[in-house]
Amino acid sequence: MVSVRTVLVSLGIAFTAYLAARGLLWTGGSVEQPVVLVVAFLLYLITTLLCLFVNAPRPDDVDDAAVTDDGSRRAARLPRWVSALAVVTSVIVPNAIMLSVAPDSRSAPFATWYIGGIGALMVIVMVRRRTWVAWSGIALLAAASMAWLGPLQALALGLVGSVMWVVVAQLLLRSLDRAARDTSRLAQLQRAASAWRASQTGRQRERRIQVQRALAVAGPILSRTIERGGALDGRERIEARIAEGQLRDELRGPRLLDDVVRGELDAARRRGATVTVLDEGGLDGLDEAQLWSIRAELAAAVRDATSDRLYIRTSPDDRVAVTVVGRSAAGTSLTDEDSVDLWREIPRPR
Structure with missing residues (x-):
């Protein structure tokens, strides 16, 4: 030409x-x-x-x-x-x-x-x-x-x-x-418009996956609850509580989760611990390999924890990616405050 x-x-x-x-x-x-x-x-x-x-x-x-x-x-x-x-x-x-x-x-x-x-x-x-x-x-x-x-x-x-x-x-x-x-x-x-459209498509796909996962987690126990009119036995109440926690995890901190982390969070809840997971944007800019490293450390921290309550949240600090805090009852009195028996900071990969 x-x-x-x-x-x-x-x-x-x-x-x-x-x-x-x-x-x-x-x-x-x-x-x-x-x-x-x-x-x-x-x-x-x-x-x-x-x-x-x-x-x-x-x-x-x-x-x-x-x-x-x-x-x-x-x-x-x-x-x-x-x-x-x-x-x-x-x-x-x-x-x-x-x-x-x-x-x-x-x-x-x-x-x-x-x-x-x-x-x-x-x-x-x-x-x-x-x-x-x-x-x-x-x-x-x-x-x-x-x-x-x-x-x-x-x-x-x-x-x-x-x-x-x-x-x-x-x-x-x-x-x-x-x-x-x-x-x-x-x-x-x-x-720029194509990139924005691609990001929106990715977010929609991510939300769709989260909804599907949430339905897979909470669907069975919700169906049984409806069938029995809320009359659940002890085991089913535990399963309902775990399903509620899993649903909250999927909605509040999806980037912190993989199959290993989900398994450890379920194990912690089954032994009676209350677990709260929050992703507040501290993981922005990390690739999948860096997230995998953070999740591996998080799974190990939850596995070793013996606290009554676990708080897992991302950190805005440039050096810390995730903070894991564990609190347990300090005594038998109702006026005793909980003590912090676990404090672990997972560093941000470089």
């Missing part, structure tokens, strides 16, 4: 060849120094080809060069030494051609081709993002052509067109850059 850059480069070469060929058709006038004329033609041709191809962006980088201000944009910019050569060419070529032809032939088409040729060269320089170099070349072209031909004749022979080409090139370049920036912002917004 032919790229836009290939088409533009082909047009640039064709237009340059057309303008330069006019300088080799020495009809209707005399050339006093043909070698100088040919050397000026070759200098112009070489400079134009260098501006077209030196450090040119790849076809897939043409649009990216207008989007960012980093390496991709600098890659599309014309190198400084080629820019300097373009300025030198805009000085040498007009004066060399005017010196090489006879005074009565200086307004002939083969002698004035440089006005359009240098204008086309400065358009290429403008597209290669050397704005000031392009306008400097146009100013030097205007000064040389007006000095040799006179202001009115220079304007009539193509100077106006050369200036307009550069103006249009600059306006088009700005429009393309603005369109590229808008496209980039739109793409960023689209990526």
Whole structure:
């Protein structure tokens, strides 16, 4: 598939060849120094080809060069030494051609081709993002052509067109850059919307899994409770209490749970302990491997605990991921306060 850059480069070469060929058709006038004329033609041709191809962006980088201000944009910019050569060419070529032809032939088409040729060269320089170099070349072209031909004749022979080409090139370049920036912002917004949609889909899936797990845990005991009108025996009441605790765990701290942790929490409740699990956002930013390490330590802490009440909650501290606190009755009196007999901090993985 032919790229836009290939088409533009082909047009640039064709237009340059057309303008330069006019300088080799020495009809209707005399050339006093043909070698100088040919050397000026070759200098112009070489400079134009260098501006077209030196450090040119790849076809897939043409649009990216207008989007960012980093390496991709600098890659599309014309190198400084080629820019300097373009300025030198805009000085040498007009004066060399005017010196090489006879005074009565200086307004002939083969002698004035440089006005359009240098204008086309400065358009290429403008597209290669050397704005000031392009306008400097146009100013030097205007000064040389007006000095040799006179202001009115220079304007009539193509100077106006050369200036307009550069103006249009600059306006088009700005429009393309603005369109590229808008496209980039739109793409960023689209990526953000896609990420938000994916996160919402993930959260919905997570909620659906939690609801299914909760129904699997609490469904059987709820069905028996409804069937018996709430008349449960001792074992069934224990199962109901455990099911209630499991349901709370699934709703309040799903990221703290895996099969091992769930088993240890059930074992703690079956031996009579009251367990509270709360996930308050302290695990944000942790991957699955880090969560697995935290859950393994949590399961070990619950397994070793002998407290009457266990409080498991995530920590906002940067160094601590989960805090496990155990409290037990300090004495037999109703006025005795519970004592803390377990305090364990699970560190945040690094």
